[in-house]
Amino acid sequence: MASISDPQSQQDSFRLSMLLNDTRYRGLTFQFIALILIIFVMAYLGMNLVSNLATAGLTFSYDFLGDPAGYDINQALISYTSQSTHLRAAFVGVINTLLVALFGCITATIIGVTAGVLRLSKNWLVAKLMAVYVEAFRNVPVLIWILIIGTIVTISGANPRAFLTRGGSVEPESEMLFGAFAFTNRGFYSPAVNFGPGWIIVLLALIAGIVGAFLWRRHMRKTLYASGKLLPGWPTWIILIAPVVIAQLVLGSLSLSMPDVESNNFNIQGGTVIGKPFIALWLALSVYTGAFIAENVRAGIMAVSKGQTEAAAALGLRPRRVMNLVILPQALRVIIPPLISQYLNLTKNSSLAIAVGYADITATLGGITLNQTGKALECVLLLMLFYLVISLAISAIMNVYNASVALKER
Amino acid sequence: MKKTVFLGALAATGLMAGAAAAQTLEDVQSRGTLNCGVTTGLVGFAAPNANGEWEGFDVALCRAVAAAVLGDPTAVEFVPTTGKTRFTALASGEIDMLARNTTWTFSRDNDLKFEFTGINYYDGQGFMVPKGLGVTSAKDLDGATVCVQTGTTTELNLADFFRKNNISYEPVPIETNAEAQQQYLAGACDAYTTDASGLAATRATFEAPADHVILPEIISKEPLGPLVRHGDNEWGDIVRWTLNALIAAEELGVSSANVSDMASAAGDSPEINRLLGTEGNLGEMIGLESDWAVQAISAGGNYGELFEKNIGENTPIGLARGLNAQWTEGGLLYSPPFR
Numbered sequence: 001m002a003s004i005s006d007p008q009s010q011q012d013s014f015r016l017s018m019l020l021n022d023t024r025y026r027g028l029t030f031q032f033i034a035l036i037l038i039i040f041v042m043a044y045l046g047m048n049l050v051s052n053l054a055t056a057g058l059t060f061s062y063d064f065l066g067d068p069a070g071y072d073i074n075q076a077l078i079s080y081t082s083q084s085t086h087l088r089a090a091f092v093g094v095i096n097t098l099l100v101a102l103f104g105c106i107t108a109t110i111i112g113v114t115a116g117v118l119r120l121s122k123n124w125l126v127a128k129l130m131a132v133y134v135e136a137f138r139n140v141p142v143l144i145w146i147l148i149i150g151t152i153v154t155i156s157g158a159n160p161r162a163f164l165t166r167g168g169s170v171e172p173e174s175e176m177l178f179g180a181f182a183f184t185n186r187g188f189y190s191p192a193v194n195f196g197p198g199w200i201i202v203l204l205a206l207i208a209g210i211v212g213a214f215l216w217r218r219h220m221r222k223t224l225y226a227s228g229k230l231l232p233g234w235p236t237w238i239i240l241i242a243p244v245v246i247a248q249l250v251l252g253s254l255s256l257s258m259p260d261v262e263s264n265n266f267n268i269q270g271g272t273v274i275g276k277p278f279i280a281l282w283l284a285l286s287v288y289t290g291a292f293i294a295e296n297v298r299a300g301i302m303a304v305s306k307g308q309t310e311a312a313a314a315l316g317l318r319p320r321r322v323m324n325l326v327i328l329p330q331a332l333r334v335i336i337p338p339l340i341s342q343y344l345n346l347t348k349n350s351s352l353a354i355a356v357g358y359a360d361i362t363a364t365l366g367g368i369t370l371n372q373t374g375k376a377l378e379c380v381l382l383l384m385l386f387y388l389v390i391s392l393a394i395s396a397i398m399n400v401y402n403a404s405v406a407l408k409e410r
Numbered sequence: 411m412k413k414t415v416f417l418g419a420l421a422a423t424g425l426m427a428g429a430a431a432a433q434t435l436e437d438v439q440s441r442g443t444l445n446c447g448v449t450t451g452l453v454g455f456a457a458p459n460a461n462g463e464w465e466g467f468d469v470a471l472c473r474a475v476a477a478a479v480l481g482d483p484t485a486v487e488f489v490p491t492t493g494k495t496r497f498t499a500l501a502s503g504e505i506d507m508l509a510r511n512t513t514w515t516f517s518r519d520n521d522l523k524f525e526f527t528g529i530n531y532y533d534g535q536g537f538m539v540p541k542g543l544g545v546t547s548a549k550d551l552d553g554a555t556v557c558v559q560t561g562t563t564t565e566l567n568l569a570d571f572f573r574k575n576n577i578s579y580e581p582v583p584i585e586t587n588a589e590a591q592q593q594y595l596a597g598a599c600d601a602y603t604t605d606a607s608g609l610a611a612t613r614a615t616f617e618a619p620a621d622h623v624i625l626p627e628i629i630s631k632e633p634l635g636p637l638v639r640h641g642d643n644e645w646g647d648i649v650r651w652t653l654n655a656l657i658a659a660e661e662l663g664v665s666s667a668n669v670s671d672m673a674s675a676a677g678d679s680p681e682i683n684r685l686l687g688t689e690g691n692l693g694e695m696i697g698l699e700s701d702w703a704v705q706a707i708s709a710g711g712n713y714g715e716l717f718e719k720n721i722g723e724n725t726p727i728g729l730a731r732g733l734n735a736q737w738t739e740g741g742l743l744y745s746p747p748f749r
Binding site for chain 1: 493494497498501517518521522523543550551552553554555560561562565566568569570572573579580581582583584585593596597598600639640641
């Protein structure tokens with residue numbers, strides 16, 4: 001003990017060569033050298049950039065974000081005109097990206113879990129069909145799928161003119177479904193909901209229904225655990241729906257405005273429109289990512305030992321309950337981590353939106369704004385920042401969820 | 411101290427890299443080929459033919475410049491660019507010049523730091539609609555869905571036109587002309603808008619061109635021309651005067667058929683002699699051989715010949731000279747004198 005901590009001998013023993021020869025210091029030496037190299041490479045690239053910008057007479061500034069954009073966007077969830085600023089155009093793009101990413105993640109999960117479970121089905125045909133789906137979508141680039149699905153949606157829908165009466169002068173070729181729904185090659189038209197007086201009460205009734213349904217489910221579970229008696233599930237739906245229906249019937253505050261086929265010569269006006277670009281991109285991203293999620297789900301299920309299934313079956317649980325109560329909760333631990341990266345992939349893949357004319361952030365800020373202002377560096381840096389923030393946010397949320405389903409080690 | 415020296419050296423390297431960009435002529439000559447940016451495909455202006463060779467009105471300008479600089483009209487590397495990638499390609503030095511029906515605007519000239527070296531086609535933005543729609547004027551397009559190429563002046567003019575006339579529309583942004591054509595034919599949009607020349611060229615490739623009409627309104631001025639980077643005036647002059655040489659050649663009656671005869675000996679007309687290098691030293695002034703204009707004209711012909719061959723009335727595109735006639739014939743083409 002004394003000989004090791006002797007300060008005299010330590011001082012004597014440290015020589016410069018120990019930085020390379022002594023394993024205690026070698027790691028630090030190499031890390032330091034690597035750090036210096038990285039700093040110099042970054043500095044070199046940065047200086048190059050600055051001097052080349054100066055030579056070309058270009059300046060680095062974000063002032064252009066305050067200028068009028070000058071172009072129109074076909075899907076804007078916040079008010080936007082061609083006189084709005086580039087910044088607002090970027091926000092429109094951000095919202096569109098988040099919208100398609102959110103819906104894409106939800107449907108991709110539903111498709112993926114279904115396909116993953118079905119691929120393990122004992123039914124040969126179902127299992128093989130799912131295998132074909134997974135392999136076909138996983139092994140073809142997503143851009144190709146976006147283009148294929150965009151084309152299919154364009155070809156399969158009727159031209160909106162087929163529904164138009166053009167001021168009553170023409171007999172329309174096609175009737176809208178229930179006079180309210182139409183699937184065209186430019187989007188899906190449905191009635192819009194108008195919020196009349198008292199709509200807040202209807203909304204509260206809806207919330208009350210949801211809370212009530214939730215409480216009934218909890219009551220069901222408690223009764224099941226306490227007495228072993230399984231209460232029926234159907235009252236959930238009645239509790240969920242009844243209050244809002246009654247409130248609406250009494251107050252009549254919500255009304256529907258039907259899509260208008262008379263006033264315009266080219267398109268159906270009014271109503272709620274889900275644009276073709278959104279449908280195409282959403283479907284393509286969902287089925288593409290769904291194929292990957294299906295494989296994650298299959299891997300997760302197969303990771304649960306067969307003994308669990310047999311034990312559950314021995315207890316008398318039916319196959320569906322075995323899946324829901326025994327297998328999936330355990331499989332989730334294996335499924336969630338790769339699922340996070342699939343959500344990130346889907347969000348990043350949504351940047352291919354312009355292929356079908358969808359105005360996401362890459363199309364507005366990284367496309368039209370970049371091109372009209374020529375501020376390539378500024379726009380691309382902003383884009384990178386946006387995708388970075390979104391990806392980290394998704395990771396953070398999913399990590400919290402992962403922690404909640406992970407194996408609790410006590 | 412050491413660090414300062416190192417950073418100084420880095421800065422010097424950076425500056426040298428910047429300075430090198432200002433010597434396009436030497437780069438092109440030492441490389442032996444001209445890198446010319448064109449569209450990804452617009453029949454008549456720039457598109458590969460059945461043999462995979464690029465041809466068209468813009469392509470011919472690239473070939474004329476290559477002939478003037480390198481003496482070989484085939485020494486061109488064509489780089490297809492979209493409306494979005496074209497300016498980055500030029501600014502980064504990937505291409506030496508851009509001949510891609512690009513509209514000359516104030517901000518492109520000054521803010522993007524490019525230099526437009528002339529106008530090779532006076533154009534304007536128009537609309538094409540299927541005949542079956544029964545539309546006769548662009549002002550009837552209220553509520554229509556319009557396909558438009560993204561990253562173009564067209565997109566901005568479109569927004570302005572509809573706003574000015576207080577009518578609504580829905581834009582469908584499209585990346586390339588080919589995609590726009592497909593969307594338009596599939597009925598995903600009611601109208602397609604781009605430069606009128608582009609509409610004519612696109613319509614010419616349809617199975618049934620007669621089923622589509624180009625509306626009479628021209629909603630903008632679109633002077634299309636070749637452009638180069640700011641800051642290399644010698645190179646800019648070469649591209650500018652090659653275009654002028656082609657225009658002047660038509661005015662002076664010099665064509666690909668008679669140019670070699672006329673260049674063999676000095677003739678009666680002093681301006682033709684100066685243009686063709688049999689008199690004076692214009693070639694030397696621009697840093698090229700004395701027969702640079704002869705080479706440019708023999709590459710594909712004078713302006714008029716190029717027009718007739720690629721987009722003129724006898725081609726499927728069938729554009730009339732209109733504004734693009736010589737000033738002596740009521741058009742806007744007017745080359746400064748060669749002296």
